[in-house]
Amino acid sequence: MARAAVPGRLNWLVATLAESRDETATARTLVFDVPGWPGHLAGQHVDVKLTAEDGYSVQRSYSIASAPDGARLELTVQTIADGEVSPYLTEVLEPGDPLELRGPIGYWFVWRPESPAPVLLVAGGSGVVPLMAMIRARAAAGSKVPLRLIYSVRTPADAIYAPELSERAVASTLDVTYLYTRTAPPGGRTGRISADVVAAAAWTPADKPEIFICGPTGFVEAAAALLVDAGHDPSVIKTERFGPTS
C-alpha cells in the first residue's frame, strides 16, 4: 500500500463557481475556483457544505473529475430529482456563487502518474467521474501507460464524457468498451458486465494491471468478483461505491 504523505487538518475553503456545463440530461459539471486548494490525486473526492440563512447546513461528498490544475477544480454531479443537495448544485448554483468545500479526501482509490502499470477502469453510471480524473491526469502528466475503460450505462444518452472519451481514444492508448444495460445504440446489443466482457476487454493477470472499479454497489460487487474469478489478485483491485447522492 502506498504510504503517501497525508496532509494535516483539512480546512474548509471557499470555492466560487466559475462555469458549468451539462454532460447528460441529469449530470452537470461544475468548475470551481478554489483559492488555497492544496492539489489532489486523480480518484480523490471533496466534501461540499451548503449553509442556509438560518445556519442549517448539510454536507455531501463528490468525486473530483479534473486532473490537478492549480486552484481549478471540476466536479460532475448527477442530479437526484428529490435530492437535498444535488438539484441545488446543478440547477440553482450560478457562476459567481460561493460554497464551502474541503479536501482532497481519500488516499486509497487514487492513480499516481509515476505508476508504470497498465490500468483497468471499470465504471457503472456516474461512477465514471473519478475514473475520468485518472484518464485526464494520465494525459496531463504525459504518461504513456495503456489504459482500458469498461463503462456500463443504461442507454447511450446516459454516458457522461462520451465525446471526450472518443477523442482521447483516438489520440492515445485508451480503449473504451461500452456496456448498455437497457438500450443499445442502433445495431448494438444490450448487456451487462460478465466473464466474457472481462475476458475480451480487461487486461490479463499476467499484464499486472492496477484496477479501479466505481459504481453502484451491485455493479461493483459483480465486477470485482468477475475480476477475482479471472485470476486477478484481490489486493490490486480498488473499489469505490458511487451511489447517487441526494
Added chain:
Amino acid sequence: MSVISRGFSGRRRPGGDRLPPGQYLERGFPVLSAGPTPPVNTATWKFTITTEAGETARRWDWREFTALPAERITKDIHCVTKWSKFDTQWRGVSLDTLLDGVATNAGYVMARSYGGYTTNLPLADLRDGKAWVAYEYDGKPLPPEHGGPARLLVPHLYFWKSAKWVTGLDLMTHDRHGFWEELGYHDYGDPWREQRYQGD
C-alpha cells in the same frame, strides 16, 4: 464563519437531533469497501484475541462463537461518507463477553479482518456494552457485502471502525494507525464531534 448558500433552504427532517453534524438520513444500507468482498468460509472461520505480548488469549471457531451468549442490538449508525441510518437491528456477542477474563494492560486494539483490513480503537470503547461482534442483520445472517459472516459493531463511532469480515483483535500498548487511519481518517472517529479526518 459560514458561507451562506444563496437560495438554499435545505430540508429539515423530524428526528434531526438524532443526526450528528454533517450527516443525512439514509433509508437504504449503502456498501463501502476498499476492495473485493473476500470469501470467508464459516467452516474455517476463526476469531482470535491476541495480547500485547503477542500471545493468543482467546480463540473461537464458528460453532463455538455462535454458541456464546448473544444479544439483540438496535442502534443508529453513522458513516463518515455522510449517511446515517436509524434503528439498525443486529444480533451478536458483546465484547464484554469476549474480553471477559483476558488479562491485559493494553489501552488500544487493532481489529483485523479477512482481506487485510485493519482499524484501531481504544480498548475502553469496546467495553461496557458499547461494542459487539455481530453475525445477524435484520434477523438474517449478515450478508458478505455488509461484512458477513461477522463484523465488528461499534455504533458510537463512525462506521469504518466497525470492521467487516473481522477475524481478530490485537491488544496494543500504544496506538497505531489502521487502514483508513493511515490514509488520513481520524484515529478516534466520534460522529458527534465530527472527527472525520486526521486533525478534526
